[in-house]
Amino acid sequence: NTVTIEPVDCYGESTGSILASSSGTIPPYSYIWSSGQTTILASNLSADSYTLIVTDGNSCEREFTYSITEPQALSVNITENSYVLTAGTPSGGTLPFSYSWREQANPLISIGSAITYTVANYGSYYVVVTDGNGCIVESNIFEYIGTSIGQLSSGVALSIYPNPFRKETTVDFGKKVKQASIKLVDVFGKLIEEHNVTDTDKHILKRENKASGIYFIEIEVEQKEKVIYKLIIK
DSSP: OEEEEEOOSSTTOOOEEEEEEOOSSOSOOEEEETTSOOSSEEEEEOSEEEEEEEEOTTOOEEEEEEEEOOOOOOBOOEEEETTEEEEOOOBSSOSOOEEEEEETTBTTSOOBOSSEEEOOSSEEEEEEEEOTTOOEEEOOOEEEOOOSEEEOTTSOEEEEESSSBSSEEEEEEEEEEEEEEEEEEETTOOEEEEEEEEEEEEEEEEOTTOOSEEEEEEEEETTTEEEEEEEEEO
16 A cells, blocks of 8 residues: 655644555455545545555455654744844744735735835834745734824823924923933934933934934933834935
């Protein structure tokens, strides 16, 4: 008895099959699988061991055992370095892997296919990985949330104006704060400048030699709360 075995495509599924072919004795042959199927093909099998009883035309029986295997569960995690998200090497699954970055508000739209993705807008981002067998898994999610005005639990009413700006913009805390740190980074996560302010209700950021484009400003007030805003220089 010879067989052709197809393993399960994706972990936990039932896509395996075993195709038997008998010869050497008197036909016809009948087949009884431990899965309950009674044809030469046992299909829709999950990972497990299966027994086949073949009976020939003389009512002679032989028993065979075969195993269906499956790949390990596919998983992937992404890491964050400021505004650059990076997909780690997937574990499990079957090579090759492809990547599709998504934003949670529009989950059907792919916004990137590289291993890294640079965030340019607020939202919740993750990556969908597809392996060589068509198995699909979603990663963890990173959120980038902020507006030009934000109310912190400490009572600080942050605002940034004007935004977009050409020459300078004001970070307004809405009240006097004892301490705050202000970091300006570009869309690649590179730190452009950093300020530590004390006992003030406002801080002015000047354009100086900065190029036009999208930046992100991270503001941490009194080492308690951190907020992130998108900043545009015209």
